[in-house]
Amino acid sequence: MSDSVILTRALTKRFGSLTAVDAVDLDVRPGDIYGFLGPNGSGKTTTVRMLLGLVLATSGSVELLGEPVPRRAKRALGRVGALVEGPAAYGDLSGRANLTLADAAGPGGPRPTRKRRVDEALERVGLSEVGRRPVKAYSLGMRQRLGLAAALLRRPELLVLDEPTNGLDPQGIHEVRALLIELNAAGTTVFLSSHLLAEVEQVCGRIGVLDEGRLVLQDDVAALRAPTGNTVVSTPDADRAVSLLDGRVAARDGDRLVVRGPEPADLNALLVGEGIRVTELILERRTLEEIVLGITGPGSDRVDGRAAR
């Protein structure tokens, strides 16, 4: 038992000779919005499926809400809402009928309050007016919303979402993001698996990065994006600045210089003192994109020489 919401130890899955997930130690804590990143084919989905007891680990262990998976997965799964690899529903039934069936299946869906739960979930995702249309007539975005509604039915303590904004328009993406932040504020832990770095960057407090089955990074976003100690200077007198700062310029991109060393205030004083005009001067912080691209290889959907390392 631990305080963690998701805790894996040396979680490994082999399909024949292929090791899809290799000794992964995930640690998701209560209240996190955890971003689970990695290129396509890096093992994200397999890991998510192992967390939910759909795929059985070759070795290692999973604890979900303090319960070992899959041995006691049933106890934990009732408190988890999930969207795995896109939504799915019975095409010839309406969205409401689908949710009603989903609520009736499995434990913990008392009948008298079922209609209320279904209405609430539909309202949450903006589908309350959808009526009796069968799901097969839904747009991709509506299906995504319905999948999200199904995940939210039981007011879960943990939301496991795999690419939840797939197929949504910018307005929809914004709504989902707002919804996640709102739910998180109300105490729901969110595990967000995505390859959209920007999406993760905007909402997640912690990230884990998977590459070729290995967890190559797991840290707080705040720590990852702490100042690097360098200063970025933009100046129309770039050539003069370079000669002045001799050797301390780490990189130059036209008028932009990355300068190692002194505090920004001192640097500013130095430059201005020499009559060099400064248009912008900021602390360097790395973007998530830089961090992730720096440590991961290309996705498995690339089939040229680079992927076949």
Place this chain on the structure above:
Amino acid sequence: MIMVELRKMLRRRRTWVTIALLDALPTLVAVLLATTNLGPQPGTGPAFLSAVLSNGNLFPAAALAIVLPLFLPVAVAVVAGDAVAGEAQAGTLRYLLIRPVGRTRLLVAKLVSVVAFTLIAVVVVAVTAYFVGTHLFGSAPLPTVSGGPTLSPAQATLRTGLAILYVGLSMLGVAAVALLLSTFVDSPLAATLGALAVLIASTVLLTLDAAHALNPYLPTRYWLAFVDLFRQPILWRDLVRGVALQVVYVGVLLLAAWANFTTKDVTS
């Protein structure tokens, strides 16, 4: 979960289309018989059919005999083959399992729903056949295969009811085979065709003298035993064996389905 599966089955349009098609064949046969007045030669064609022209009350039994060899097992194989593989193909299987619905429980619920489908199908076929038969051919007391006096209305109803039940139970083996295959493959069509292959193999082996030793174990061996309900007195021997055989088939195959499904990676 069983209720959920039953509701799901009853609300699907495919369920009712299948039953309607199943119903269409005996009805067509009845209309053709009535319009041409050409019954099959005695001793040929499906059981009881030659006697139907003079007694519409026999038509429910004859209709069961018409759909029993192929139509009914195909319908059952389609529904049972779809049970798990269909959910896998639609992607809904993963959502059921993380709801969470136990895998064993899901299997049992699926089987119950298939059995319910079969029973609804045979009851609909028999009831339609009763109305069509008595309407087209008139009604007379039900005779027995053994000759002798006709059956009392109560006996006739009881025996026809038992025949319906027996024919429904005879489909258990096919249903279990399709359900087992359905846990192995992610394509409902593959599971259905696999079950039909087993069925055809059983039918072929049954006609083969060299396979005589296998006969008592073939799932279709006792299918025609529902005729024994219309002998006087009822010949229970094959009926009892037929039910026992189907129960054993369900037991073993469901156990295998359980062993496979509960230890399998759901990657659909």
Place this chain on the structure above:
Amino acid sequence: MIRPYRWLMFAVGRWSVVMGVLATLIALPAVISRLPVADPDVPMQALLAKVQASQRVPYSGFAESLGTVAVPTSRSFASLTDLFGGHTRMRVWRRGPTDWRVDTVDPVGEHGTYRDAAGAWLWDFADHRATRTTQPDITLPVAADLLPAELGRRLLSEATPAELHRLPARRIAGRTAAGLRLHPTDADATIDRVDTWIDPRSGLPLRVEIWAKKASQPAFQSTFLDLRVALPPAGITRFEPPVGATLSNDNVRDVGQVALQYGFGGLPERLAGLPLRDDAPRFGSYGHGPTLIAAVPLAGEGGFRLAHRIEDAPGVVVDKQDGSSALAAGPLSLLVAPVSDGIWLFTGTVTVAALRRAAAELRAAHR
């Protein structure tokens, strides 16, 4: 905490359960059939006496016979082909020698024989036909004759303890049955042995196997699958023709009876060394126990058709000199030969050579 291939082990465990159950189910019938059966402690003499006196034992049950003898027949003999060369399933209720019912059950129909003191009703479901006959005993063999109880009693009726020895007991129809083997002593016999298993309490034979010489499987076998030794209710053997059935009165219904009408002429006391039988006047029948010869004049259209069928049958041996055709079908031999004014059929469980001798002796007697 890290157990490699935990799930593989898990899967192996569950599949072992499945395989275990399957193996048990498959092995169970074999194990049960190999369970030792205690031999009932009845002396052979007493057992034989019980069988020979079992004529009046009432019983009901279900029996199955399987024959491998291919008899060439014409249409009027078609029932014989099924009886001796096929699989027959029979239900029987027997209250007494002239009060019984035997149904031959096929998957979608039924042929019934309802015997009463005055005659018998014959019911055919497929044709929806009921036939009344008043001479039920004068017929070709019918299904009722092949029930293990009737067939076994007939075959053992003339046996002496000297011809018999004991076989190990077997469980048949849920009963422990004592086994008897009969070896015909006649030199011409084609039957190697008749194995019978008998319920020692009632004396009813429960299983009969007839083995031809040098055969690897019985030429004919008949077994009870269910048996109740008790008086069946009276109504069950009584027949009332159903409404709408075709009714017919048929006192002359097969070739045997046609032959009877034409008469046998003078039959000698012995043919091929076998004595003329004085029981039911079925045919001119000779012999004892399982060694039998029947000599029948082939008269009427049915008779001639049968003669042609035998003459055209595969494997037939035609003797141009005396105009005869001979055929051996398992333990059964057939000979069609001209005798004085007509054509006769000789058949029986003796060699073709013995039948030829019989034909020659009959010709001599008629001269």
